Amino acid sequence: MRCPFCGNPDTQVKDSRPSQDNTAIRRRRVCPDCGGRFTTFERVQLRELMVVKKNNRRVPFDRDKLMRSVQVALRKRQVDPDRVERMVNGIVRQLESSGESDIPSETIGHLVMEGLRGLDTVAFVRFASVYKNFREAKDFEAFVGELSEEQRVGIGGGNE
Numbered sequence: 001m002r003c004p005f006c007g008n009p010d011t012q013v014k015d016s017r018p019s020q021d022n023t024a025i026r027r028r029r030v031c032p033d034c035g036g037r038f039t040t041f042e043r044v045q046l047r048e049l050m051v052v053k054k055n056n057r058r059v060p061f062d063r064d065k066l067m068r069s070v071q072v073a074l075r076k077r078q079v080d081p082d083r084v085e086r087m088v089n090g091i092v093r094q095l096e097s098s099g100e101s102d103i104p105s106e107t108i109g110h111l112v113m114e115g116l117r118g119l120d121t122v123a124f125v126r127f128a129s130v131y132k133n134f135r136e137a138k139d140f141e142a143f144v145g146e147l148s149e150e151q152r153v154g155i156g157g158g159n160e
Contacts, residue, residue, distance in 0.1 A: 001029060005036035020082060023089050047096055052104050061103065063092055070112060073127040077120050087115040121147065 001011050008031050015028040025042040049061035067088050074084065091111045095103055109131045116124040125144060134140055 001040055003031035003034060003036055004038055006031060006034040008033040019085075021086060021089065047101060049095055050102050051108065052102050054105060058102065061095070063088070066091065066108065066112070069127070070116070070123075073116060073123040074120060077123055079120050079123070083119060087119060091115060 002009050003011050011029045011031045013027050014030050014037075017026055018024070019026050019041065023043060027040045027042065028037065029040060030037050043063070050058045051061050052058055067084075070084060070088060091108070094111060095108070112127060113124065113131060116127050125140070125147070128134075128143055129140065132139070132143070134143070
């Protein structure tokens with residue numbers, strides 16, 4: 001593993017242990033050249049996934065990008081990081097076990113919306129505003145109105 005500080009291609013593993021949910025191996029590493037210490041995670045990848053964008057461009061699936069987009073939606077919200085990790089792991093498992101190598105970006109967006117709906121409604125609305133490309137305040141009003149109606153009749157998900 002290349003050192004992120006000095007670029008040395010040869011770092012040493014000092015400690016390995018399973019992550020809290022046993023879906024990854026957490027490794028503490030040290031660089032013998034600069035002494036830098038950092039953590040890496042090793043995860044099982046069942047298949048190589050490609051994301052098919054709306055313009056039909058294909059890009060490799062990036063779990064870290066998925067996690068970053070979820071964290072942006074959850075910014076300054078009090079949600080347990082373990083719940084977020086479980087949600088992202090669940091989405092990745094669903095994608096890998098779907099049997100498809102090419103995944104439409106809309107499918108990923110839909111799965112994230114479902115996951116966020118169960119974690120935090122504010123994050124759900126934040127993500128939806130980007131995913132559904134809200135342009136005006138009335139777009140928010142309509143979406144929140146639909147969400148309120150669903151929750152009133154018992155369709156909606158949880159909230160922190």
